[in-house]
Amino acid sequence: MGKRILIIDDEPHIIKVIKSRLEINDYEVITASDGEEGMEKVKTDSPDLIVLDMLMPKMDGYTFVRELKNTGKKIPVIVLTAKHEVEGTFIEGEVKECILKPFQPDDLLNKINKHLKA
Amino acid sequence: MKKKRAASKSVKDKNSRAIARKNLQSNKGYEELPIQIVPDILYEIDTKGKFTFISNAIKDAGYEPVDLIGKHFKTILHPDDYKKASHAHVITKYKGRVTGDAGAPKLFDERRTGSRGTKNLELRMAIKKKNKDEKKDYCYVEISSAGKWYKSIRDHRKKFKGTIGIIRDITERKKAEKILKTTQKKLRENALRLQKNNRVIHKLNKELEKKNIRLQELDKLKTEFISTVSHELRTPLTSIREGVSQVLEGILGGISDKQREFLSMSLEDIDRLGRIINDLLDISKIEENKIEIKREMVDISELARYARSTLLKQAEDKGLKIKEKYPRHKTKLYVNKDKIIQVFINLIGNAIKFTKEGHITISVKEKKDEVECVVADTGIGISAKNKARIFERFHQINRASGPGAKGTGLGLAIAKGIIEAHKGSIRVESRTKKGSRFIFTIPRDTKESVSRKFVASSVREAIKKETTLSVLVFDFENLDVLKQKIGSKKITTLVKNLDSLVGENLRRGDDISVKGARAILVMLPATGKEGAVMVARRLQQVLSDYLAQERMDDQEIMCDVVGLPEDRQNAEKMLNRIDKKKK
Numbered sequence: 001m002g003k004r005i006l007i008i009d010d011e012p013h014i015i016k017v018i019k020s021r022l023e024i025n026d027y028e029v030i031t032a033s034d035g036e037e038g039m040e041k042v043k044t045d046s047p048d049l050i051v052l053d054m055l056m057p058k059m060d061g062y063t064f065v066r067e068l069k070n071t072g073k074k075i076p077v078i079v080l081t082a083k084h085e086v087e088g089t090f091i092e093g094e095v096k097e098c099i100l101k102p103f104q105p106d107d108l109l110n111k112i113n114k115h116l117k118a
Numbered sequence: 119m120k121k122k123r124a125a126s127k128s129v130k131d132k133n134s135r136a137i138a139r140k141n142l143q144s145n146k147g148y149e150e151l152p153i154q155i156v157p158d159i160l161y162e163i164d165t166k167g168k169f170t171f172i173s174n175a176i177k178d179a180g181y182e183p184v185d186l187i188g189k190h191f192k193t194i195l196h197p198d199d200y201k202k203a204s205h206a207h208v209i210t211k212y213k214g215r216v217t218g219d220a221g222a223p224k225l226f227d228e229r230r231t232g233s234r235g236t237k238n239l240e241l242r243m244a245i246k247k248k249n250k251d252e253k254k255d256y257c258y259v260e261i262s263s264a265g266k267w268y269k270s271i272r273d274h275r276k277k278f279k280g281t282i283g284i285i286r287d288i289t290e291r292k293k294a295e296k297i298l299k300t301t302q303k304k305l306r307e308n309a310l311r312l313q314k315n316n317r318v319i320h321k322l323n324k325e326l327e328k329k330n331i332r333l334q335e336l337d338k339l340k341t342e343f344i345s346t347v348s349h350e351l352r353t354p355l356t357s358i359r360e361g362v363s364q365v366l367e368g369i370l371g372g373i374s375d376k377q378r379e380f381l382s383m384s385l386e387d388i389d390r391l392g393r394i395i396n397d398l399l400d401i402s403k404i405e406e407n408k409i410e411i412k413r414e415m416v417d418i419s420e421l422a423r424y425a426r427s428t429l430l431k432q433a434e435d436k437g438l439k440i441k442e443k444y445p446r447h448k449t450k451l452y453v454n455k456d457k458i459i460q461v462f463i464n465l466i467g468n469a470i471k472f473t474k475e476g477h478i479t480i481s482v483k484e485k486k487d488e489v490e491c492v493v494a495d496t497g498i499g500i501s502a503k504n505k506a507r508i509f510e511r512f513h514q515i516n517r518a519s520g521p522g523a524k525g526t527g528l529g530l531a532i533a534k535g536i537i538e539a540h541k542g543s544i545r546v547e548s549r550t551k552k553g554s555r556f557i558f559t560i561p562r563d564t565k566e567s568v569s570r571k572f573v574a575s576s577v578r579e580a581i582k583k584e585t586t587l588s589v590l591v592f593d594f595e596n597l598d599v600l601k602q603k604i605g606s607k608k609i610t611t612l613v614k615n616l617d618s619l620v621g622e623n624l625r626r627g628d629d630i631s632v633k634g635a636r637a638i639l640v641m642l643p644a645t646g647k648e649g650a651v652m653v654a655r656r657l658q659q660v661l662s663d664y665l666a667q668e669r670m671d672d673q674e675i676m677c678d679v680v681g682l683p684e685d686r687q688n689a690e691k692m693l694n695r696i697d698k699k700k701k
Binding site: 011013014016017018019020021024055082083084099100102103 | 345348350352353354355356357358359360361364369370388392396399566649
């Protein structure tokens with residue numbers, strides 16, 4: 001089995017299609033529907049990379065990035081957001097990339113690959 | 119006895135009047151009395167109110183003094199004012215015993231003396247018209263008078279002898295008073311009108327204020343709305359796109375050719391929808407003047423070349439050539455690189471779309487104060503009617519059919535917005551069936567002059583409007599030592615690299631960095647001092663890291679922070695400082 005990727009998004013449809021895309025490309029996928037659940041999964045499942053949505057109930061992406069920084073864990077994060085103003089500007093903590101939804105699958109896969117290798 | 123006395127008195131009176139008249143007629147001495155030259159009219163009347171003397175000044179009113187002797191005082195009064203001059207009327211103004219016939223005009227029957235006399239009683243005096251053309255038959259006068267008494271030899275009682283008085287023409291004063299009155303009336307009316315106008319203005323002002331607030335709210339709502347809508351549209355579009363994409367790729371199982379055709383059509387339009395959302399956001403940003411001022415010095419030909427390269431395949435697929443004409447040397451302009459590339463792409467994309475055969479020509483030409491860029495084609499052209507509306511939003515003409523991405527109808531509106539945000543202009547020349555030429559110009563401005571102007575004006579405006587704005591200045595601690603160590607040329611390179619680093623690390627579009635010869639100035643609009651200090655620390659860290667990497671960790675980067683409005687005194691100093699360092 002390949003590397004383990006955690007998808008955090010409150011939209012089940014989006015989780016489903018990304019999961020499908022990543023699994024075809026031989027990644028192991030775990031999912032969470034908000035930041036809080038995401039933090040749990042970080043602790044219990046130690047993912048190699050996180051694909052993170054920004055606007056979510058309970059704990060949003062911004063808070064998640066801060067919380068992750070506090071744990072000291074160096075897990076690369078790729079932000080996948082529908083917020084135009086976040087695109088390319090939110091590079092903080094472990095956030096390596098900011099991709100705007102809807103995304104081009106090759107773009108996402110290339111970026112995941114790049115940061116898993118690094 | 120009583121009767122006899124009365125008769126003798128009457129005879130005596132008659133005699134005295136006759137003597138008086140005789141005196142006035144004949145006696146030159148009377149004429150020469152000093153009182154004759156007083157401009158006011160002096161008079162004397164007897165107990166019956168009849169003149170025994172009147173001075174020559176009465177002549178001005180058309181009377182001959184001689185004619186008035188023996189006549190009653192009311193002869194010279196305006197009939198409407200008899201009542202005013204009546205004994206009772208006058209007396210009631212004063213305290214004391216009222217005597218005589220209350221109804222008759224008897225101002226002249228002053229059985230009082232001294233301060234108890236009549237003072238300044240205003241009346242109209244009848245004027246004897248010299249000719250018929252004279253309009254007025256009266257003038258205003260003011261009369262003061264007092265009684266004349268004598269002590270009877272017989273019973274030693276004081277007896278009333280008549281009245282002596284003075285008549286003063288107050289026509290001029292009355293005129294002045296009248297003017298004053300009308301003026302006062304007008305002033306009052308004007309004041310009232312002004313008050314009314316003021317109320318109206320006040321009301322309008324309030325309405326304007328309300329409307330202004332409402333507009334601001336609406337503007338904010340609009341921005342939020344567009345941002346929210348685009349977010350809400352993008353989320354479902356993401357799963358649709360990815361779903362369609364995976365089915366189309368056959369990842370989820372085999373599909374027929376027909377299915378593939380339809381799914382790829384869907385995918386194309388999903389991407390088009392994505393572009394429309396982006397364009398809409400761009401348009402709303404341009405309208406809000408929020409187009410990022412992330413400007414840098416770039417060779418404009420390079421941007422045109424890049425845009426051409428991204429569209430070359432599309433053109434070649436249609437059998438079109440894209441010719442280029444650039445100046446030999448670099449044409450550096452201080453622009454937002456990505457936005458200008460977007461303008462070229464929009465224009466070249468349109469040219470490809472509307473040209474069936476022939477070629478497209480991109481050219482860059484340097485002019486004195488500006489750079490002119492042209493994208494020309496040999497396509498279908500634009501009619502004069504459409505030319506006027508071509509830069510409007512969603513104004514699509516002759517929608518191109520066939521292969522290739524479809525437009526959003528916003529491309530030219532965005533191009534216009536971007537060029538105008540650079541203080542340039544865009545226009546089109548076209549002939550139907552011959553082709554079109556889109557020409558845009560951008561003013562030449564060195565980065566330094568633009569930035570200095572921009573920063574200085576922003577700082578001044580922030581001071582004036584008391585808005586929040588922060589300025590950071592980074593420089594080396596011991597510049598002179600460093601200069602000796604590595605030379606000024608290297609310092610220039612170093613500052614340049616540090617400036618790029620600062621630029622890369624600024625997060626918001628409105629933030630701007632200005633490179634001086636030996637210092638870097640960063641402007642953070644709408645950032646308070648606290649926030650600015652945080653940004654300063656972060657940037658300082660980035661710069662120190664870079665220096666360490668360059669093995670110059672002994673160099674320290676200094677940073678001054680000025681936060682407006684609180685540090686307004688230091689702002690000018692700081693601007694001067696960066697100016698000086700540039701020289």
